[in-house]
Amino acid sequence: MTSPATMFDVTPRARQLHEQLARFMDAHIYPNEAGVEAEIGTGDRWQHLHLIDDLKGKARAEGLWNFFLPPGSDPGGKFGPGLSNLEYTGLCETMGRVWWAPEVFNCSAPDTGNMEVLARYGTPEQQEQWLRPLLNGEIRSAFSMTEPDVASSDATNIESSIVRDGDDYVVSGRKWWTSGAGDPRCRVSIFMGKTDPQAERHLQQSMILVPLDAPGVTKERMLTVFGYDDAPHGHAQMSFDNVRVPASNLLLGEGRGFEIAQGRLGPGRIHHCMRLIGQAERALELMIARSAGRVAFGKPLALHQHTREMVAQSRMEIDQARLLTMKAAHMMDTVGNKAARGEIAAIKVIAPNVALRVIDRAIQLYGGEGVCQDTPLPLMYAQARTLRLADGPDIVHTETVAKEEYRRQGFDTRKLAGKR
Template sequence: MDFTLSQRETEFRDRVRAFIDAEIRPRRAEHDAEAASGERWKVIPTIEACKAKARAAGLWNLFMPPHSGQAHVDDRFVFEGTQLTNLEYALCAEEMGRIDWAAEVFNCSAPDTGNMEVLHRYGTLAQKQRWLAPLMHGEIRSAFLMTEPAVASSDATNIETSMVRDGDHYVINGRKWWSSGVGDPRCRIAIVMGKTDPDAPRHAQQSMILVPMDTPGVTIERMLSVYGYDHAPHGHGEVVLRDVRVPVDHMLLGEGRGFEIAQGRLGPGRIHHCMRTIGVAETAIEAMARRLLGRVAFGKRIADQSVWEQRIAKARIDIEMTRLLCLKAADMMDRAGNKSAQLEIAMIKVAAPTMALQILDDAIQAHGGGGVSQDFHLAHAWAAMRTLRFADGPDEVHNRAIARAEFGRHADAAAPRPDRR
């Protein structure tokens, strides 16, 4: 195996890293002050200023792999941005993960990334012109409404939101939550998953449709907190859809194609999260090491206590192993397609948040009381990472898929042996 990065992989990683160091990191205090003052749900001027510079630098819409627009439609819509492979983007996303708002600066933040990819792969030309273009330009934001509070949404066949055809419209009724992005005042469009045919085969009952957020009957009932953090100005909302009428031409791909779209969307989305998670872990181990080297307890540096040497060593080992698995999954997606990399995507989706949470927990411990305060961003990062153990499918679902694949490998060996009595 050759682990040497190509010239293009190195170039984009280094360009993103240099931009973050020059334009984003120096403005963290300014960003935090803007976010903390006045209205919670607003546009942050610092992010917008950095966006303009990123776009001018050609670091814009980096998330979209080159092949993704060719799946289902005659594509006469030109994607705007530099399209990287999954492997190339993995290296860039790790850098973005080091600062929690950096991804938005490059127009590479969820759920817009997944929604743009859905529109690009499955949308009609009219849908792309109306919604994909302004998303690519960073003019609007979007949401993805799938999870429901009344059912176990880890099994998406449980989703109960109804979509009933009525002439030239669908009438939508249901309740969604963890609708990330609806708190942003620029959120204009949502992709909603619901049931169009309860009598169809299990995985053909669901469909996805585009719902403008200003459609009558769409109500953001409340914004949800994550361990006390509201994650403003992005946020996660509980949304009620009551007799929402949407034209039939807002349907994506066709009735009963919701699971097909979901698989096309969630595979890349899962690995994008994992890529950024490695950046979070790198920031945490750096903060932990600096704290341990700079504090003295019981007559010596905390770094010289053997328990902390063990924790730092394990953190570095876990980061390196997780990065290799993430890059392997990205490379498989590029070479063989998302479906062939399903097992690797499942493994990294379980491994990456678990790894980052442990390192963040150790970093919080190293900072003592300061670690659980707002001063070091560690507590906020831990809360954000904890959600990834169930976002885009809980650990249990991914572990089930991994275990079943392993059982399948050894099924022949489990055959009953002849009785030798």
């Protein structure tokens, strides 16, 4: 397995953790891929997996836990090593090679983003009730933002409501793609809705913590992704019918929803990209192994020029995506998420598309086997394609990149819009 540390010199601490993580993956993750799939396919698909629970205990005992938690969020290093975004890149990439592996290290979405929100914006009471058990891996969480009835790529379209009523807020609306809600250990969702529809456009929305056992919360159905249900994690369509929650569950304050979303989605987007690069790297390894061992038209596939072209293109594209991801991570660490928004947007477009191309090439080399359950490639493809939509579709991010480029060269697109 290619070590990301060989691509970009990070820190001795990050290299040591990566070596430790790689050994754990070799000893416990790859050998248990078939076992996890077998457990999912046995009995109730929507029960948490005992095999993953066992692996989580092993990982935590080795200190391989909460890598994502940024410096300053965990005074004293009680819950994690406090890595920078750049230090985290190689670790996240390696975990991303197997779709369920991040949970073993308590680094899976949407929990990571929700924990960062609670660590950054939560009150001490919210942190005690929800953040601590999440950091301990005792519960799971969800994020309820996208809605089925509006184009949620423009989050100002969101119609769900959060209305103050005495000491409570009343939450109403329909959400879908609420990832993580299928897990029976999912206890809480961060819900985005409007507290003041008359306010300035980006000050109408707020975020609030909604316990999933509250009266009025209904899991309508679990959605599939190209036929995959991603059990027991899953993606739910949910209704919130006059759900009453304490006013103390509001995050940061009324009208602060967009501010929280920007703080949450920046790290979340780059984490997705890191995991996608891990998937692409693994697909390239599968491509190499297949082409070296498969004979067609009198010689191994590896000796056909077209195959070698596929391998070379994949290597170059993965390395480009990785380096841009590391640049974005470095900027987040040094100048902040807001200043890095152009780089974050760029990699959010590039990484899924690179992963799709590399995985597709591997599928082509495997032939019929590449589209069936005998390899991880079909699921990898489905997940990579979904991530061209999740956390914002490509076009939203290319718009950000373009606006940043105009700004960098001294033009304000808002002023240009006034020139008719």
